[in-house]
Amino acid sequence: MARPGTEELRRRNRAALLEQLHRHGPQTRAELTEALGLNRSTIATIAADLAESGHIQETTGRSTGSAGRPSTLVACVPKAESVAAVEIRADRVRFALYGLGGEVLERAETPLLTGVEASAAAAAAAALVEGAGAEAVAAVPGLVDAGEVAHSTELGWAGSDVAADLADATGREWLVVDTATAAAVGEWTRGDAFEATKLLYLHGGRGVTAGLVVEGRSQRGGSIQLGHIVVEPNGQECACGLRGCLEAEMEAFGYAEDIERATMAAGMGDASAKDGLRRSGQDLGRALGAVVTATGPDEILFGGWLRELYLSAAAPVRSALAETTLPHLRSRLRLRTPVLGQEGPLIGAAETGFAALFDRMR
Amino acid sequence: MARPGTEELRRRNRAALLEQLHRHGPQTRAELTEALGLNRSTIATIAADLAESGHIQETTGRSTGSAGRPSTLVACVPKAESVAAVEIRADRVRFALYGLGGEVLERAETPLLTGVEASAAAAAAAALVEGAGAEAVAAVPGLVDAGEVAHSTELGWAGSDVAADLADATGREWLVVDTATAAAVGEWTRGDAFEATKLLYLHGGRGVTAGLVVEGRSQRGGSIQLGHIVVEPNGQECACGLRGCLEAEMEAFGYAEDIERATMAAGMGDASAKDGLRRSGQDLGRALGAVVTATGPDEILFGGWLRELYLSAAAPVRSALAETTLPHLRSRLRLRTPVLGQEGPLIGAAETGFAALFDRMR
DNA sequence: AGTATTTGTTGTTGACTGCAACATATGACG
DNA sequence: CGTCATATGTTGCAGTCAACAACAAATACT
Structure with a gap:
C-alpha cells in the first residue's frame, strides 16, 4: 500500500x-502523449481513469488526412469541475461560474450601494455563489496580501479581512486576488499575452492598481499600488495620507472614470483637456518608470480607463517612461491594451482558481 | 523498465x-524521516543509496538522553558535490569553492585592472575556477538578465554576454546572477534573514543595485537597478543617459565608496557632510519607496557602503520611505544590515548553484 | 534485571510506468 | 480492389518504488 x-x-x-x-482545448491521445512526454499506454490508463470519473470524454477519432489509424479525441467535460469567480467593484458584485476548459456555466450580478462594507459585499457574493464550484475566488481592486485587503481606493477599505468575511458568509475557503493581477492572469491564459514572461497589467478604476504575473502565475506580492507611487514629492495631498501619489495628481485633472468626456473634449480641441491628458500621461509614465525599473516586465497592458488614456496620450506616456527607465528595460517592453475587456478579471480569477485546483489534485 | x-x-x-x-546540517535518520515525511524504511534505502555514491556518511548514533534506540547520525560529505562561485568586482575577481553543507574548500582571488572588458574578466575567472565544482556561478554587479549584463555602473559594461564569455573561456555552462540578488540569497540561506518571505538586498558598490528574493530563491527579473530609479525629475545628468537617477543624485554629494570619510566628517561636526548624508538618505528612501510599492518586500538589508549610510542616516531614510509608501507596506517592513559581510555574494552565488544542482538531480 | 520506548532492518505488498508485441484503422499505390 | 506502409490503441509483462508490518537492537527508567 504505497500511497x-x-x-x-x-x-x-x-x-x-x-x-x-x-x-x-480538445486534443487527440497522440497529441497528449507528445505534450506530456508519457507512454501511449500510460495515457490510455490515465484517460480511462479520468473518463470513468467523468472528467473527460473520448470520441472515436476521425481521419486527419494522413496515413495511420486515427487517434481518439479527448475533451474535458465542463461540468466535471468548476470554479466560482467573483469580482467586487464599487458599484456591483459580478459572478460567473467557469467549467473545465473555460466555458461559462452561469453568470449573475448584484448591484451594490456605494460605500459598502467588506462584510456586506461578502454577503452579496455569498448569495451569488451559493456553494457552486470546487474553488471560489474573489477579485478585489486594491492591495491584496494573504487574503486581506490592505488598501483599496475604489472600495474605501483598509485592512479588511475579505477572505475571512467570505468564509464566514459561505462556510468555505476563498482565494482573494487583486483585480489587476486577476486580469493579468486572464490576459495571459485566455487573451493573447501568453508570450509575455513578465506581464504587468494596469487597472484603472476609481483607483489605479497594477498586477504582475510571471509566466502566467500570480505570486505573493504581485499586487501593486501603482496609484500610490509618488510622482511629485510634496505634491497633491492624497486620501491615503501621502503626498504626490499618482492617483492624487491625476485626480487634480478632474477626471478618472470620466475619461470619455476628457478625450472627447480634447478631440474637439479643448486646450485644457488636452493638457490634462498630456500631464496625466506623463505622470503615469513616471510612475510606470519606477515600477518597470523595480520589476522588469516585458509587456504592459493598459486596462480600465487607463486604456482610453493610453490610446489618446501614448506619446507622453512613452516619453515619460523613456526618461525614467534604462534603455535595456525599455527596449524589450511592449505596450498594449488588453483584449478581454470587462471579462478579464473574472476570467483571471477563475484561472487562478483552476491553477489552485490542479495543484490540489497533485 | 519504468525509468x-x-x-x-x-x-x-x-x-x-x-x-x-x-x-x-547533520541530522539523525529519525529527524530526516520527520522532515521529509517518508517512511523509516524508505529513508534507510535512500541513505544507503547516497552512502554508496559517497554523498553522505553515517555514524552510529549516540544516546540523546531519552529512551529508545539512538538514531544514526547522517551528514553530507562536503567534497561529494561542490559549486564554484565567482564574484566579479571592479577591482578584482574573487573565487571560492563550496562543498555540500556550505563548507569552503578553496579560496582565491585575482586583482583586475580597472576598466576591464567582460571577456578579460571571464578569462580571470576561468583561471581561478579551472574546472572545479559541479556548477559554476558568477555574481556580477548590475542588471543581469538571462546571462547577459545589460547594464553595470560598477564595471562600465552594457550588453555584455558574460555567460557566453565565461562558457567560451572555460568550456562549461555558467549561471550568472547579479551581486545583490546573490547576497540576498546568501543572507537568506546562511544569514539570519530566513524568516523573510520577500527579501530585498541593497548593494552599494560603485553603482547601487538591489536584489529581490522570494522565499530564498532568486527569480527572473529579481535584479533591480535601484541606482537608476529617478528621484528628481530633471535632476543631475547620469552616465546612463537619464536625468535624476539615484546614483547621479548621490554622486553629486561627492562620495559613494568613500562613505567612511563622509561619516567621519559628519561625526566631527562637518555641516556639509551631515547635510550630504541627510540628503543621500532622503534620496535613497525615496527610491526605496517606489521599489517597496512595486515589490512589497518584508525585509530590507543595506549592504556594501549603503550599510554605513543607513547606520548614520537611518532617520532620513525612514522618513523619506514613510512619505512614499502606504502604511500597510511600511508596517511589515524590517530594515536591517546584513550579517555575512563580504562573503554574502559568494555564499549566495554558491547557494544559487546548489539550488540548480539539486533541481538537476530531480 | 525487567519493561517501555524508540529506531534500524527485512520481507512482503500494492501501485505505477515503460516496453514490446499485437491488433486496428487509415492512406497510398498499382 | 487488394496490398503495403504508417500511425495509433490495447494488452501482458517487467522493473522499480514506497509503505507496511513484524522483528531485532539499543537505550532509559524503575
Whole structure:
C-alpha cells in the first residue's frame, strides 16, 4: 500500500492531463502523449481513469488526412469541475461560474450601494455563489496580501479581512486576488499575452492598481499600488495620507472614470483637456518608470480607463517612461491594451482558481 | 523498465534528503524521516543509496538522553558535490569553492585592472575556477538578465554576454546572477534573514543595485537597478543617459565608496557632510519607496557602503520611505544590515548553484 | 534485571510506468 | 480492389518504488 509514494505519480499525471485539456482545448491521445512526454499506454490508463470519473470524454477519432489509424479525441467535460469567480467593484458584485476548459456555466450580478462594507459585499457574493464550484475566488481592486485587503481606493477599505468575511458568509475557503493581477492572469491564459514572461497589467478604476504575473502565475506580492507611487514629492495631498501619489495628481485633472468626456473634449480641441491628458500621461509614465525599473516586465497592458488614456496620450506616456527607465528595460517592453475587456478579471480569477485546483489534485 | 516514471520518485527523494542535509546540517535518520515525511524504511534505502555514491556518511548514533534506540547520525560529505562561485568586482575577481553543507574548500582571488572588458574578466575567472565544482556561478554587479549584463555602473559594461564569455573561456555552462540578488540569497540561506518571505538586498558598490528574493530563491527579473530609479525629475545628468537617477543624485554629494570619510566628517561636526548624508538618505528612501510599492518586500538589508549610510542616516531614510509608501507596506517592513559581510555574494552565488544542482538531480 | 520506548532492518505488498508485441484503422499505390 | 506502409490503441509483462508490518537492537527508567 504505497500511497503517498507511487500514487502521487498517478495524481500528478492525472492533473497534468486535465490541465493540458483545460488550457489547450480538445486534443487527440497522440497529441497528449507528445505534450506530456508519457507512454501511449500510460495515457490510455490515465484517460480511462479520468473518463470513468467523468472528467473527460473520448470520441472515436476521425481521419486527419494522413496515413495511420486515427487517434481518439479527448475533451474535458465542463461540468466535471468548476470554479466560482467573483469580482467586487464599487458599484456591483459580478459572478460567473467557469467549467473545465473555460466555458461559462452561469453568470449573475448584484448591484451594490456605494460605500459598502467588506462584510456586506461578502454577503452579496455569498448569495451569488451559493456553494457552486470546487474553488471560489474573489477579485478585489486594491492591495491584496494573504487574503486581506490592505488598501483599496475604489472600495474605501483598509485592512479588511475579505477572505475571512467570505468564509464566514459561505462556510468555505476563498482565494482573494487583486483585480489587476486577476486580469493579468486572464490576459495571459485566455487573451493573447501568453508570450509575455513578465506581464504587468494596469487597472484603472476609481483607483489605479497594477498586477504582475510571471509566466502566467500570480505570486505573493504581485499586487501593486501603482496609484500610490509618488510622482511629485510634496505634491497633491492624497486620501491615503501621502503626498504626490499618482492617483492624487491625476485626480487634480478632474477626471478618472470620466475619461470619455476628457478625450472627447480634447478631440474637439479643448486646450485644457488636452493638457490634462498630456500631464496625466506623463505622470503615469513616471510612475510606470519606477515600477518597470523595480520589476522588469516585458509587456504592459493598459486596462480600465487607463486604456482610453493610453490610446489618446501614448506619446507622453512613452516619453515619460523613456526618461525614467534604462534603455535595456525599455527596449524589450511592449505596450498594449488588453483584449478581454470587462471579462478579464473574472476570467483571471477563475484561472487562478483552476491553477489552485490542479495543484490540489497533485 | 519504468525509468522516467517511478525512478523519478527516487531521484526526487534523493535530492530532497541531500538538500535537507546541505541546508540544515547533520541530522539523525529519525529527524530526516520527520522532515521529509517518508517512511523509516524508505529513508534507510535512500541513505544507503547516497552512502554508496559517497554523498553522505553515517555514524552510529549516540544516546540523546531519552529512551529508545539512538538514531544514526547522517551528514553530507562536503567534497561529494561542490559549486564554484565567482564574484566579479571592479577591482578584482574573487573565487571560492563550496562543498555540500556550505563548507569552503578553496579560496582565491585575482586583482583586475580597472576598466576591464567582460571577456578579460571571464578569462580571470576561468583561471581561478579551472574546472572545479559541479556548477559554476558568477555574481556580477548590475542588471543581469538571462546571462547577459545589460547594464553595470560598477564595471562600465552594457550588453555584455558574460555567460557566453565565461562558457567560451572555460568550456562549461555558467549561471550568472547579479551581486545583490546573490547576497540576498546568501543572507537568506546562511544569514539570519530566513524568516523573510520577500527579501530585498541593497548593494552599494560603485553603482547601487538591489536584489529581490522570494522565499530564498532568486527569480527572473529579481535584479533591480535601484541606482537608476529617478528621484528628481530633471535632476543631475547620469552616465546612463537619464536625468535624476539615484546614483547621479548621490554622486553629486561627492562620495559613494568613500562613505567612511563622509561619516567621519559628519561625526566631527562637518555641516556639509551631515547635510550630504541627510540628503543621500532622503534620496535613497525615496527610491526605496517606489521599489517597496512595486515589490512589497518584508525585509530590507543595506549592504556594501549603503550599510554605513543607513547606520548614520537611518532617520532620513525612514522618513523619506514613510512619505512614499502606504502604511500597510511600511508596517511589515524590517530594515536591517546584513550579517555575512563580504562573503554574502559568494555564499549566495554558491547557494544559487546548489539550488540548480539539486533541481538537476530531480 | 525487567519493561517501555524508540529506531534500524527485512520481507512482503500494492501501485505505477515503460516496453514490446499485437491488433486496428487509415492512406497510398498499382 | 487488394496490398503495403504508417500511425495509433490495447494488452501482458517487467522493473522499480514506497509503505507496511513484524522483528531485532539499543537505550532509559524503575
